[in-house]
Structures are given as C-alpha cells and as structure tokens.
Amino acid sequence: MKHLDEYRDGGLARGLxxxxxxxxxxxxxxxxxxxxxxHTHAVxxxxxxxxxxxxxxxxxxxxxxxxxxxxxRIDQAIELAKNPEITLCVYGDLMRVPGSNGASLTKAKxxxxxxxxxxxxxxxxxxxxxxxxxxxxxxxxxxxTTTPPTAMAIRLAQKKRLRNFSVFCNHVLTPAAMRQxxxxxxxxxxxxxxxxxxxxxxxxxxxxxYDAFAGEFRKPIVIAGFEPLDVVQAILxxxxxxNDGRAEAENEYIRAVTPDxxxxxxxxxxxxxxxxxxxxxxxxGEIPKSALRLREAYRDYxxxxxxxxxxxxxxxxPACECGAILRGVKQPRDCKLFGTACTPETPMxxxxxxxxGSCAAxxxxxxxxxxxxxxxx
Amino acid sequence: MNKILSLGRKLDLRHxxxxxxxxxxxxxxxxxxxxxxxxxxxxxxxxxxxxxxAFDVAGGRMVMTTDAYVVSPLFFPxxxxxxxxxxxxxxxxxxxxxxPLYMSASFVIEEGFPLADLxxxxxSMGEASRAAGVPIITGDTKVVERGKADGVFxxxxxxxxxxxxxxxxxxxxxxxxxxxLSGSIGDHGVAVMSRRENLxxxxxxxxxxxxxxxxxxxxxxxxxxxxxxxxxxxxxGLAATLNEIANQSRVGARIDEAALxxxxxxxxxxxxxxxxxxxxxxxxxxxxxxxxxxxxxxxxAMRAHRLGAQAARIGEIVEDDCCFVQMRTTFGGxxxxxxxxxxxxxxxx
Numbered sequence: 001m002k003h004l005d006e007y008r009d010g011g012l013a014r015g016l017x018x019x020x021x022x023x024x025x026x027x028x029x030x031x032x033x034x035x036x037x038x039h040t041h042a043v044x045x046x047x048x049x050x051x052x053x054x055x056x057x058x059x060x061x062x063x064x065x066x067x068x069x070x071x072x073r074i075d076q077a078i079e080l081a082k083n084p085e086i087t088l089c090v091y092g093d094l095m096r097v098p099g100s101n102g103a104s105l106t107k108a109k110x111x112x113x114x115x116x117x118x119x120x121x122x123x124x125x126x127x128x129x130x131x132x133x134x135x136x137x138x139x140x141x142x143x144x145t146t147t148p149p150t151a152m153a154i155r156l157a158q159k160k161r162l163r164n165f166s167v168f169c170n171h172v173l174t175p176a177a178m179r180q181x182x183x184x185x186x187x188x189x190x191x192x193x194x195x196x197x198x199x200x201x202x203x204x205x206x207x208x209x210y211d212a213f214a215g216e217f218r219k220p221i222v223i224a225g226f227e228p229l230d231v232v233q234a235i236l237x238x239x240x241x242x243n244d245g246r247a248e249a250e251n252e253y254i255r256a257v258t259p260d261x262x263x264x265x266x267x268x269x270x271x272x273x274x275x276x277x278x279x280x281x282x283x284x285g286e287i288p289k290s291a292l293r294l295r296e297a298y299r300d301y302x303x304x305x306x307x308x309x310x311x312x313x314x315x316x317x318p319a320c321e322c323g324a325i326l327r328g329v330k331q332p333r334d335c336k337l338f339g340t341a342c343t344p345e346t347p348m349x350x351x352x353x354x355x356x357g358s359c360a361a362x363x364x365x366x367x368x369x370x371x372x373x374x375x376x377x
Numbered sequence: 378m379n380k381i382l383s384l385g386r387k388l389d390l391r392h393x394x395x396x397x398x399x400x401x402x403x404x405x406x407x408x409x410x411x412x413x414x415x416x417x418x419x420x421x422x423x424x425x426x427x428x429x430x431a432f433d434v435a436g437g438r439m440v441m442t443t444d445a446y447v448v449s450p451l452f453f454p455x456x457x458x459x460x461x462x463x464x465x466x467x468x469x470x471x472x473x474x475x476x477p478l479y480m481s482a483s484f485v486i487e488e489g490f491p492l493a494d495l496x497x498x499x500x501s502m503g504e505a506s507r508a509a510g511v512p513i514i515t516g517d518t519k520v521v522e523r524g525k526a527d528g529v530f531x532x533x534x535x536x537x538x539x540x541x542x543x544x545x546x547x548x549x550x551x552x553x554x555x556x557x558l559s560g561s562i563g564d565h566g567v568a569v570m571s572r573r574e575n576l577x578x579x580x581x582x583x584x585x586x587x588x589x590x591x592x593x594x595x596x597x598x599x600x601x602x603x604x605x606x607x608x609x610x611x612x613x614g615l616a617a618t619l620n621e622i623a624n625q626s627r628v629g630a631r632i633d634e635a636a637l638x639x640x641x642x643x644x645x646x647x648x649x650x651x652x653x654x655x656x657x658x659x660x661x662x663x664x665x666x667x668x669x670x671x672x673x674x675x676x677x678a679m680r681a682h683r684l685g686a687q688a689a690r691i692g693e694i695v696e697d698d699c700c701f702v703q704m705r706t707t708f709g710g711x712x713x714x715x716x717x718x719x720x721x722x723x724x725x726x
Contacts, residue, residue, distance in 0.1 A: 001645050012711040017709075043651075119650075228708050233436015344715075364715045 400520025629697025
C-alpha cells in the first residue's frame with residue numbers, strides 16, 4: 001500500500017536498529033513509555049521489540065481509551081441502553097468491555113437492549129434522522145483524536161434540528177494523564193526515561209502542550225506516528241536525548257503534526273465542551289481536569305443531563321495491578337490475576353480489556369517471548 | 378403439465394413475496410417448491426417428489442457434513458448466500474480429501490421475503506451444484522413470521538466418499554511439515570463487509586467463494602497420504618485455522634508474513650477498518666499440512682490448478698508445547714498470531 005509500506009520497510013528498520021544498537025550504551029537500561037495504544041499495537045504487530053537491544057524496555061502506557069474507561073461509566077451506558085426508548089450507538093471495541101458483575105454491552109444487546117455498532121459519528125446522526133421516534137444516544141469515547149468527530153456530530157444535529165440525538169460524553173485528555181503518571185509516581189520506583197508521544201492526538205493538539213513536560217519533569221518526549229518505522233525512529237531519537245542529557249519535546253511525525261495542531265478542531269472543541277473538575281480513569285484513579293463534558297449551551301445534546309444519569313462507582317478487583325502496570329512500575333507477570341482469572345476472554349482489569357492494553361499485548365506477545373527464552377535455555 | 382395445473386395459480390416471481398401459506402404444507406408450498414427449488418436444482422431425485430432420496434454407495438469410507446448459512450447481506454460482490462451454501466458445504470467434505478457426492482438444502486424463509494430474491498438464490502445454488510457435479514437431492518422449506526428470521530437461512534448437508542488409505546485430520550500435523558496456502562486471504566470477508574448496511578465502502582474485491590474439491594483431488598493425486606490435514610480458513614480466517622490445527626496436534630506453527638498472498642485492496646480495506654487480514658473469512662481457499670518430502674510436489678499440483686495458481690508455502694509446523702502460531706513479520710520481528718477474542722471488532726484508534 002502506497003504511503004504505508006514505506007513506513008513498514010524491514011530493510012530501513014534493520015538500518016535504524018543497527019544505529020540504536022551502536023548508540024545505546026551497554027552499561028545502562030533505557031525505559032520508554034509509549035503512551036498510545038496505537039504504538040502498543042504497532043510494537044506487538046510488527047515485533048518491534050525483537051529488533052531492539054535487550055537493554056531497551058518499552059512500557060505500554062494508558063493511551064488506550066477503552067482500557068481506561070471506568071467500570072462505572074460502562075454500567076451507566078448499560079443502564080441507559082435498557083431504556084426501551086433509547087438506541088445506544090457505540091464504537092465496536094466497547095462492546096466487550098466488562099462492567100460490574102460480568103455485564104457488558106454485548107450481553108445487554110443479547111438481553112434485548114437496542115445497541116448498534118457504528119463506525120463513525122455520522123452513522124449515529126443517520127440513525128437519528130431515520131428513526132425520529134427513538135432517542136439516539138452516541139457513546140462518545142476517546143482522546144483528543146475522537147473528540148472533533150463528536151463535536152461535528154453535535155454541530156450537525158444542531159443544524160439539522162434533530163431533537164432525538166444526544167451524546168454520553170467520555171472524552172479524556174492526554175496531557176492530563178501524562179502529568180498524573182509523572183506527578184504521582186515515586187521517581188525511584190518509576191524507571192521511565194522518556195515518552196513516545198501520541199500520534200493522532202498530536203495532529204489535533206499540536207506539539208506545544210508537550211514542551212511543559214520536557215521542561216518541568218525533565219523527561220524527553222518524541223511524538224511519533226503509528227507505523228513501526230516511526231516507533232523505531234522515535235526510540236533512536238529518545239536514546240540520543242538520554243545519552244546527551246537532553247529533555248526536549250521532539251517531533252518525529254512531521255508529516256502530520258505541526259506545532260499548533262488543528263486550530264479549527266480546537267476551536268470547535270472549545271466551543272462545545274468544557275473541562276470536568278475531575279474524572280475517573282480505570283487503573284489510574286481520579287485525575288483532575290482530565291476529561292470533557294458538554295457546555296451548558298449544549299445541554300440538550302448531553303445524555304447525562306437529558307436522562308438524569310446518575311454517577312456509578314464500581315471497583316476493580318483489589319488484586320488487579322493495572323494501576324502499577326500502567327505506570328510502568330510493575331509488569332503484567334507480576335499480577336496474580338494475569339493469565340489465571342484475567343485473560344483476553346475474561347478480562348478483569350483495564351490492561352486486558354482491549355488488544356492494545358499492556359496485559360493483552362503481553363498475553364499475545366510476551367508469553368511467546370517467554371516460551372522462546374525457555375526454548376533457548 | 379397436469380401436475381403443475383393442479384398446483385393452482387402461478388407464483389408471481391417478479392413482484393411476489395413469500396407468505397405464511399408457502400410454508401403451510403398446502404398447494405402454495407408445493408407450488409413454491411416446484412417453481413423455485415425444483416426448477417433451479419432440477420434432477421431425477423427431486424422430480425420423484427419424495428421426502429427423501431436414495432442412492433447407491435460404493436464400499437469404503439463415507440464422509441458427512443452439515444452446515445448453516447446466515448450471512449448478511451444475502452447478496453454481496455462475487456456471490457450470494459446460496460452460492461456460499463453449496464460451495465461451503467462441498468468444501469467441508471473436500472477438506473477430508475473426499476469426493477463430494479450428494480447434498481441436501483433446507484430453507485427457513487422470513488415472511489415477506491421477495492420471491493425474486495429467493496429464485497435468484499435457488500438458481501445460483503442450482504448452477505453451483507451442477508458446476509460441481511454434486512446434485513441437491515433432498516430438501517425442506519419452512520416459512521416463519523416476519524421478524525423471526527433475517528430474510529432466508531439455509532441449512533445443508535453433504536455426503537462424500539474418501540479413499541480408504543486417506544485419513545486427513547487436524548491432529549496429524551508433525552514438526553517440519555510444510556504449511557501450504559492455496560491463494561490470497563481475506564477476499565470474502567472484505568467483499569461482504571463492503572456491502573454491510575452501516576459500512577458501505579467501494580472496492581472491486583469479490584468474494585472468493587468456490588468449490589475446492591477439484592483442487593483437492595489434484596492435490597491428493599500428487600501428495601497422497603503425505604497430506605496430513607486440510608482445512609478451509611472460513612470464519613476466524615487463517616489465524617483461527619492454524620491455531621485449531623496447532624492445538625489439535627499439540628504442535629506450534631511458524632509462518633512468514635512475506636509469503637502470504639494478500640491483495641492490495643484487501644490489505645487497504647483491513648487497514649481502514651482496523652482489521653487483521655489473518656482474521657478475515659475466506660470461502661474459496663484452503664491450507665494443507667503436508668509432510669516435508671511431498672510438499673513441493675503438492676505445491677506444484679496446486680499451482681497447476683486454476684484455483685491454486687497463487688498457492689504458496691507459507692511456513693512450517695514446529696515443536697511447541699504452548700501450541701503458539703508465530704509469524705515472522707515483514708518488518709523483521711516475530712509476533713504471535715492468536716485466536717480472536719470474541720467477535721472481530723474494529724479499533725477506534
């Protein structure tokens with residue numbers, strides 16, 4: 001595929017890997033967190049770890065929106081969908097996310113709830129136009145990348161004067177989560193030398209928001225695309241920053257990301273949404289000013305107000321180590337539940353929920369590495 | 378002629394719809410069966426008008442399968458549910474290395490279903506069964522109330538005959554066996570998805586639905602008992618099929634991404650939808666696990682057949698207590714090719 005194969009070229013990868021091998025200092029360990037699920041996916045799918053030196057460790061961060069959605073919000077969505085007047089439109093990977101007591105949207109659908117899988121917010125608008133007698137609620141989820149399409153849907157609903165469309169808003173903000181990880185982790189226990197910064201998120205917010213991290217927390221950040229060569233190139237740039245003692249926000253993804261980002265999208269988001277005081281992240285807990293809700297002027301499109309949705313609090317299994325794993329303090333195999341009670345078929349914690357979560361990635365990939373090591377011994 | 382007259386008014390095959398009387402056992406049902414199914418499947422067994430059909434069998438090993446088809450949409454680029462039902466059922470028999478002989482077809486039809494669509498489906502089944510040389514010799518028709526089915530569901534069965542010395546089975550893969558794939562993967566799944574109501578996208582990819590028994594016969598002639606197992610990677614795609622075989626045989630499999638034939642359009646559609654071609658369904662491809670000494674001869678026989686022109690040796694069976702299916706990626710790393718957890722769902726980012 002043109003414009004994609006170029007970024008998956010094994011020959012170029014070997015060249016970059018050779019440079020990383022020669023520049024990474026054998027005497028030191030490097031730990032980099034790839035924030036986004038998209039990076040985690042590229043790392044697992046293309047076997048990026050295999051071409052890196054042993055002393056470079058990748059920590060899979062919390063940047064998978066499905067993983068960090070708290071159980072209580074899933075419970076709320078299931079409750080909403082049980083209302084016979086409501087059609088809940090959702091992105092596909094939310095369907096299997098477990099709520100309390102083993103409930104999920106898939107099971108609610110089987111139980112008769114009208115839940116429809118959509119691919120775009122425009123699909124939800126079409127459903128609302130086609131079925132004016134039903135209340136159509138879009139289950140909005142995601143980081144800054146998926147917020148503009150939600151904003152666009154609300155704008156479109158306004159223009160079309162749709163009276164039966166609303167949004168259950170769960171949009172969250174990347175910089176707030178990165179800050180939380182850095183602020184709440186003990187620097188001694190957090191072996192983090194830098195971040196591979198978000199790709200698609202940065203096309204919206206630009207590179208400017210990351211300057212503060214590099215300055216304030218002295219952690220190098222390299223914004224990188226989601227293709228495997230992007231990831232390897234970013235790792236080389238991070239190794240160089242660490243070796244030079246630099247902590248800068250650099251941009252590997254210059255083909256898509258600019259310093260200012262997408263100003264039209266930013267303006268639309270600012271017009272329709274406002275910051276929540278606080279929002280719960282599964283695995284990370286409450287994070288102040290880390291999520292969006294609809295402004296008062298758009299209250300008619302806000303499902304939480306429209307249907308007087310009540311907040312639900314539900315706890316993860318106390319043995320679940322997702323919080324420590326998301327911060328990079330622990331590894332999936334350190335968790336008692338991993339691979340026993342918690343598997344991709346029966347996920348207990350945030351990191352196993354989506355294939356991009358760190359435990360799911362380790363399940364699909366790390367077990368294999370472990371078996372390879374056993375075979376080698 | 379008299380017989381047809383006795384069945385009452387002719388069906389309006391252009392504008393008519395199936396109603397509950399077409400499943401009630403009376404004249405209307407007899408008319409539907411005669412005008413739609415017998416007309417399309419036309420053979421002596423059906424003409425005899427019995428509730429069952431008899432045929433003689435040679436001594437040896439018989440193979441039997443049953444299958445159900447519930448695809449949505451019913452018509453898709455490159456085929457329809459009827460074509461899929463005939464080819465898919467034949468392929469299940471063929472994967473035993475057997476020659477498919479006779480099949481049955483039962484229809485559960487939703488009230489209100491257009492007769493023109495039913496006729497179109499029946500005709501494509503008739504054509505497919507004639508082309509394959511596997512007559513549909515018995516069947517059944519039921520009509521259910523509107524909302525109790527999704528257009529039409531088809532259930533089939535098929536019997537075939539296998540050479541007694543052949544006993545292909547998924548538990549017979551051994552380390553060093555070659556893994557052969559007959560052609561490009563993901564075509565069917567992408568073609569069907571391109572016509573899903575909420576997903577329409579433009580592509581020229583056609584479903585690969587086809588009966589594979591002739592290709593299998595050519596392979597059996599070349600590889601004989603050295604062919605340990607064959608399977609068509611339908612739902613769950615190549616990933617599921619390789620995992621099934623690895624688990625049945627308590628071995629691992631190692632494949633090479635660079636050797637996998639994937640059409641650029643299929644790769645692009647999967648990229649767009651966040652799907653992995655390894656998990657996408659096929660309806661006209663097979664994989665064969667073949668002892669290393671017969672692998673090249675079997676591959677040559679596949680490539681000499683029109684349905685295996687793109688055939689490739691994609692990897693080998695390895696020793697592995699964990700039964701992992703591994704893939705060397707084009708990028709140079711290794712990854713596990715796992716089963717899907719639940720349904721294949723698109724990723725949001």
